[in-house]
Amino acid sequence: GVVPYRRGELEEGWKVFQKRMGISHYIGSRYLFILAPNKQSVYPEYLPSGIGERGGITRGDQLSKMLRRNGAAASFLDLRPLLRQAKKKYSRLYLKTDTHWNQRGAFLAYRAVVEKLQGNHSEPVLLDESALRIRRGPSKRGDLAEMMGVKPFLREETLFLSVKSPSARRDDDLANFLKRYDKRYSVKYKRPIANINPDGHLNVVLFRDSFSSDMIPYYAESFHRMVIYYEPFNTRLLYELVTQGKFHPDLIIEELIERSL
Numbered sequence: 001g002v003v004p005y006r007r008g009e010l011e012e013g014w015k016v017f018q019k020r021m022g023i024s025h026y027i028g029s030r031y032l033f034i035l036a037p038n039k040q041s042v043y044p045e046y047l048p049s050g051i052g053e054r055g056g057i058t059r060g061d062q063l064s065k066m067l068r069r070n071g072a073a074a075s076f077l078d079l080r081p082l083l084r085q086a087k088k089k090y091s092r093l094y095l096k097t098d099t100h101w102n103q104r105g106a107f108l109a110y111r112a113v114v115e116k117l118q119g120n121h122s123e124p125v126l127l128d129e130s131a132l133r134i135r136r137g138p139s140k141r142g143d144l145a146e147m148m149g150v151k152p153f154l155r156e157e158t159l160f161l162s163v164k165s166p167s168a169r170r171d172d173d174l175a176n177f178l179k180r181y182d183k184r185y186s187v188k189y190k191r192p193i194a195n196i197n198p199d200g201h202l203n204v205v206l207f208r209d210s211f212s213s214d215m216i217p218y219y220a221e222s223f224h225r226m227v228i229y230y231e232p233f234n235t236r237l238l239y240e241l242v243t244q245g246k247f248h249p250d251l252i253i254e255e256l257i258e259r260s261l
Contacts, residue, residue: 036211097142106214124222168220171196190230200224
């Protein structure tokens with residue numbers, strides 16, 4: 001709550017949201033914006049004394065209130081309440097040495113997204129925890145430890161969740177189309193991804209940041225065809241995908257971490 005939105009910024013944010021909904025509807029798609037929580041939004045009790053006591057309305061609070069007030073609740077999913085409640089049941093939902101959620105947190109977030117979509121005529125498959133293989137092992141992540149210069153010495157054990165019998169595979173046709181963007185991304189892991197699953201439902205485009213990385217294997221089991229871009233909503237990329245890639249999404253998801261608001 002240190003630097004909230006000014007009134008004009010919120011109004012501009014609503015215009016951007018409306019535009020993205022409009023573009024999605026124009027190509028026959030539904031738009032869903034997902035707000036991923038900052039770690040301190042779920043675990044404020046672990047902040048240093050004085051920092052966690054500032055309180056006040058946050059940008060995430062302002063955005064959530066504004067979208068609900070404007071009747072856009074069906075196109076918005078705030079994951080903060082879910083994870084605040086889930087931490088009462090699970091010992092840990094975020095990594096200690098990293099700002100990101102762990103794979104348990106990512107799986108709970110995935111389920112919330114798919115549950116949000118249920119009730120339509122073509123419902124995506126919802127994975128249950130029984131479909132997963134769960135093991136413990138050393139985490140290779142650690143952006144917080146890296147910032148402090150102690151990553152080689154500060155390790156943690158975490159959960160690894162994987163689908164026991166995956167049905168999804170690489171969508172070769174779309175992957176070949178997406179190769180045109182390889183030079184756009186200097187880092188290989190940020191290049192677009194295309195998956196196909198004969199058992200899934202809905203064609204989906206996902207615009208995302210690093211918080212969606214651990215959700216992708218679960219999404220791949222729920223959706224029929226999926227194209228994933230490591231960047232915010234991009235009208236040009238979407239236009240080229242539809243007109244040149246001949247991919248017609250039923251749903252466009254945009255996921256953003258709270259700290260990027």
